[in-house]
Amino acid sequence: MDVVKGLVQERPVVIFSKANCPVSHSMRQLISGFGANPTVYELDQMPNGREIERVLQMMGRKPTVPSMFIGGNLVGGPNDLISLQVQGKLVQMLMDAGAIWIWKRN
Template identity: 35%
Template sequence: MRGPYERVARMASGNAVVVFSVSGCCMCHVVKRLLLGLGVGPTVYELDQLDRGVADIQAVLSHLLASTSPAAASGASGSATASAVPVVFVGGKLLGGVEKVMSCHINGSLVPLLKQAGALWL
Protein backbone atom coordinates (compact mmCIF):
# COMPACT_ATOMS: atom_id res chain seq x y z
CA MET A 1 0.00 0.00 0.00
CA ARG A 2 3.06 2.20 -0.36
CA GLY A 3 1.78 3.82 -3.57
CA PRO A 4 -1.34 5.40 -2.02
CA TYR A 5 0.69 6.74 0.94
CA GLU A 6 3.16 8.36 -1.45
CA ARG A 7 0.29 9.83 -3.48
CA VAL A 8 -1.33 11.32 -0.38
CA ALA A 9 2.04 12.69 0.78
CA ARG A 10 2.58 14.29 -2.64
CA MET A 11 -0.91 15.80 -2.65
CA ALA A 12 -0.59 16.99 0.96
CA SER A 13 2.70 18.77 0.34
CA GLY A 14 1.52 20.59 -2.79
CA ASN A 15 0.43 23.72 -0.94
CA ALA A 16 0.79 25.34 2.50
CA VAL A 17 -2.71 24.11 3.45
CA VAL A 18 -4.39 21.08 1.89
CA VAL A 19 -7.88 19.82 2.72
CA PHE A 20 -9.16 16.39 1.72
CA SER A 21 -12.91 16.74 1.55
CA VAL A 22 -16.16 15.35 0.16
CA SER A 23 -18.30 17.97 -1.57
CA GLY A 24 -21.53 17.22 0.33
CA CYS A 25 -19.98 16.89 3.79
CA CYS A 26 -21.08 19.58 6.25
CA MET A 27 -17.98 19.20 8.48
CA CYS A 28 -15.78 19.61 5.41
CA HIS A 29 -17.70 22.78 4.57
CA VAL A 30 -17.15 24.09 8.11
CA VAL A 31 -13.37 23.55 7.89
CA LYS A 32 -13.10 25.12 4.43
CA ARG A 33 -15.17 28.16 5.51
CA LEU A 34 -13.04 28.61 8.64
CA LEU A 35 -9.82 28.56 6.64
CA LEU A 36 -11.21 30.92 3.99
CA GLY A 37 -12.48 33.22 6.76
CA LEU A 38 -8.97 33.36 8.21
CA GLY A 39 -7.62 34.39 4.81
CA VAL A 40 -6.19 31.02 3.80
CA GLY A 41 -6.74 29.69 0.30
CA PRO A 42 -6.32 25.95 0.81
CA THR A 43 -5.89 23.42 -1.94
CA VAL A 44 -9.02 21.27 -1.68
CA TYR A 45 -9.27 17.73 -2.98
CA GLU A 46 -12.91 16.70 -3.24
CA LEU A 47 -12.60 12.92 -2.99
CA ASP A 48 -15.99 12.32 -4.59
CA GLN A 49 -14.80 14.17 -7.69
CA LEU A 50 -11.43 12.44 -8.18
CA ASP A 51 -11.18 10.07 -11.13
CA ARG A 52 -9.24 7.22 -9.58
CA GLY A 53 -7.74 5.87 -6.39
CA VAL A 54 -10.40 7.33 -4.10
CA ALA A 55 -10.79 4.21 -1.97
CA ASP A 56 -7.00 3.99 -1.50
CA ILE A 57 -6.79 7.67 -0.54
CA GLN A 58 -9.66 7.30 1.93
CA ALA A 59 -7.98 4.25 3.47
CA VAL A 60 -4.71 6.16 3.89
CA LEU A 61 -6.49 9.18 5.40
CA SER A 62 -8.46 6.95 7.80
CA HIS A 63 -5.24 5.22 8.85
CA LEU A 64 -3.43 8.52 9.40
CA LEU A 65 -6.31 9.95 11.44
CA ALA A 66 -6.63 6.77 13.49
CA SER A 67 -2.93 6.89 14.31
CA THR A 68 -3.28 10.42 15.72
CA SER A 69 -6.71 10.23 17.37
CA PRO A 70 -7.74 7.82 20.14
CA ALA A 71 -11.43 8.37 19.28
CA ALA A 72 -10.90 7.54 15.62
CA ALA A 73 -8.89 4.45 16.53
CA SER A 74 -11.73 3.15 18.71
CA GLY A 75 -14.28 3.79 15.96
CA ALA A 76 -16.11 6.39 18.06
CA SER A 77 -16.44 8.83 15.19
CA GLY A 78 -18.63 6.67 12.95
CA SER A 79 -17.97 4.88 9.69
CA ALA A 80 -14.53 4.80 8.11
CA THR A 81 -15.68 6.88 5.15
CA ALA A 82 -17.34 9.54 7.28
CA SER A 83 -14.40 9.83 9.68
CA ALA A 84 -11.90 10.06 6.83
CA VAL A 85 -12.88 13.64 5.95
CA PRO A 86 -12.14 16.41 6.37
CA VAL A 87 -8.42 15.87 6.75
CA VAL A 88 -6.22 18.95 6.92
CA PHE A 89 -2.50 19.15 6.25
CA VAL A 90 -0.55 22.30 7.14
CA GLY A 91 2.96 22.68 5.78
CA GLY A 92 2.82 19.13 4.43
CA LYS A 93 2.18 17.71 7.92
CA LEU A 94 -1.06 16.18 9.13
CA LEU A 95 -2.98 18.56 11.37
CA GLY A 96 -6.05 16.35 11.69
CA GLY A 97 -9.78 16.26 11.22
CA VAL A 98 -12.49 18.76 12.09
CA GLU A 99 -12.08 18.26 15.86
CA LYS A 100 -8.35 19.02 15.75
CA VAL A 101 -8.79 22.04 13.46
CA MET A 102 -11.51 23.51 15.68
CA SER A 103 -9.54 22.75 18.84
CA CYS A 104 -6.48 24.56 17.43
CA HIS A 105 -8.66 27.48 16.36
CA ILE A 106 -10.26 27.79 19.79
CA ASN A 107 -7.01 27.48 21.75
CA GLY A 108 -5.27 30.01 19.50
CA SER A 109 -2.67 27.71 17.95
CA LEU A 110 -4.16 27.52 14.44
CA VAL A 111 -3.13 30.97 13.19
CA PRO A 112 0.51 30.58 14.31
CA LEU A 113 0.62 27.17 12.55
CA LEU A 114 -0.76 28.73 9.38
CA LYS A 115 1.76 31.58 9.57
CA GLN A 116 4.64 29.17 10.11
CA ALA A 117 3.57 27.21 7.02
CA GLY A 118 3.44 30.39 4.93
CA ALA A 119 -0.34 30.30 4.50
CA LEU A 120 -0.85 33.62 6.34
CA TRP A 121 1.30 36.71 6.37
CA LEU A 122 -0.53 38.94 8.85
Protein backbone atom coordinates in the same frame (compact mmCIF):
# COMPACT_ATOMS: atom_id res chain seq x y z
CA MET B 1 1.40 7.03 1.65
CA ASP B 2 3.28 8.67 -1.20
CA VAL B 3 0.10 9.73 -2.99
CA VAL B 4 -1.13 11.71 0.05
CA LYS B 5 2.34 13.01 0.83
CA GLY B 6 2.68 14.37 -2.69
CA LEU B 7 -0.68 16.13 -2.56
CA VAL B 8 -0.16 17.78 0.83
CA GLN B 9 3.39 18.95 0.20
CA GLU B 10 2.29 20.97 -2.83
CA ARG B 11 0.05 23.37 -0.87
CA PRO B 12 0.14 25.03 2.57
CA VAL B 13 -3.42 23.95 3.52
CA VAL B 14 -5.13 20.84 2.16
CA ILE B 15 -8.54 19.45 3.00
CA PHE B 16 -9.61 15.98 1.92
CA SER B 17 -13.36 15.88 1.67
CA LYS B 18 -16.34 14.54 -0.22
CA ALA B 19 -18.48 16.71 -2.46
CA ASN B 20 -21.52 16.93 -0.19
CA CYS B 21 -19.77 17.16 3.18
CA PRO B 22 -21.16 20.19 5.06
CA VAL B 23 -18.54 19.90 7.79
CA SER B 24 -15.67 20.35 5.36
CA HIS B 25 -17.44 23.44 4.02
CA SER B 26 -17.32 24.87 7.56
CA MET B 27 -13.62 24.02 7.82
CA ARG B 28 -12.99 25.85 4.54
CA GLN B 29 -14.90 28.88 5.77
CA LEU B 30 -12.89 29.03 9.00
CA ILE B 31 -9.55 28.79 7.19
CA SER B 32 -10.64 31.27 4.52
CA GLY B 33 -11.64 33.70 7.28
CA PHE B 34 -7.94 34.03 8.11
CA GLY B 35 -7.12 34.81 4.50
CA ALA B 36 -5.82 31.36 3.60
CA ASN B 37 -6.92 29.57 0.46
CA PRO B 38 -7.17 25.84 1.19
CA THR B 39 -6.80 23.29 -1.56
CA VAL B 40 -9.72 20.88 -1.38
CA TYR B 41 -9.62 17.39 -2.83
CA GLU B 42 -13.06 15.82 -3.19
CA LEU B 43 -12.25 12.13 -2.86
CA ASP B 44 -15.52 10.96 -4.37
CA GLN B 45 -14.64 12.85 -7.54
CA MET B 46 -11.06 11.60 -7.88
CA PRO B 47 -10.07 8.40 -9.70
CA ASN B 48 -7.72 7.45 -6.84
CA GLY B 49 -10.08 8.69 -4.09
CA ARG B 50 -10.50 5.25 -2.50
CA GLU B 51 -6.75 4.78 -2.36
CA ILE B 52 -6.36 8.14 -0.62
CA GLU B 53 -9.10 7.20 1.85
CA ARG B 54 -7.24 3.98 2.70
CA VAL B 55 -4.06 5.97 3.34
CA LEU B 56 -5.91 8.45 5.56
CA GLN B 57 -7.38 5.52 7.47
CA MET B 58 -3.89 4.06 7.94
CA MET B 59 -2.86 7.45 9.33
CA GLY B 60 -5.52 7.05 12.02
CA ARG B 61 -8.34 9.09 10.48
CA LYS B 62 -11.72 7.50 11.18
CA PRO B 63 -13.86 8.77 9.57
CA THR B 64 -11.39 9.61 6.84
CA VAL B 65 -13.05 12.85 5.76
CA PRO B 66 -12.88 15.67 6.33
CA SER B 67 -9.15 15.62 7.03
CA MET B 68 -6.93 18.69 7.05
CA PHE B 69 -3.21 19.10 6.58
CA ILE B 70 -1.35 22.32 7.34
CA GLY B 71 2.25 22.65 6.23
CA GLY B 72 2.30 19.03 5.15
CA ASN B 73 1.29 17.81 8.61
CA LEU B 74 -1.96 16.07 9.48
CA VAL B 75 -4.02 18.35 11.72
CA GLY B 76 -7.05 16.09 11.84
CA GLY B 77 -10.73 16.78 11.48
CA PRO B 78 -13.07 19.57 12.47
CA ASN B 79 -12.75 19.04 16.23
CA ASP B 80 -8.97 19.21 15.98
CA LEU B 81 -9.19 22.38 13.91
CA ILE B 82 -11.50 24.08 16.40
CA SER B 83 -9.25 22.98 19.25
CA LEU B 84 -6.26 24.64 17.59
CA GLN B 85 -8.28 27.82 17.13
CA VAL B 86 -9.43 27.87 20.77
CA GLN B 87 -5.85 27.29 21.96
CA GLY B 88 -4.64 30.19 19.80
CA LYS B 89 -2.33 27.96 17.74
CA LEU B 90 -4.09 27.96 14.38
CA VAL B 91 -2.93 31.35 13.12
CA GLN B 92 0.71 30.57 13.87
CA MET B 93 0.43 27.23 12.08
CA LEU B 94 -1.02 28.96 9.03
CA MET B 95 1.76 31.54 9.10
CA ASP B 96 4.46 28.88 9.52
CA ALA B 97 3.04 26.97 6.53
CA GLY B 98 3.03 30.10 4.36
CA ALA B 99 -0.76 30.05 4.03
CA ILE B 100 -0.97 33.58 5.43
CA TRP B 101 1.77 36.14 5.90
CA ILE B 102 0.27 38.59 8.33
CA TRP B 103 -2.55 38.47 10.78
CA LYS B 104 -4.21 41.45 12.32
CA ARG B 105 -6.86 40.69 14.87
CA ASN B 106 -9.85 43.03 14.63
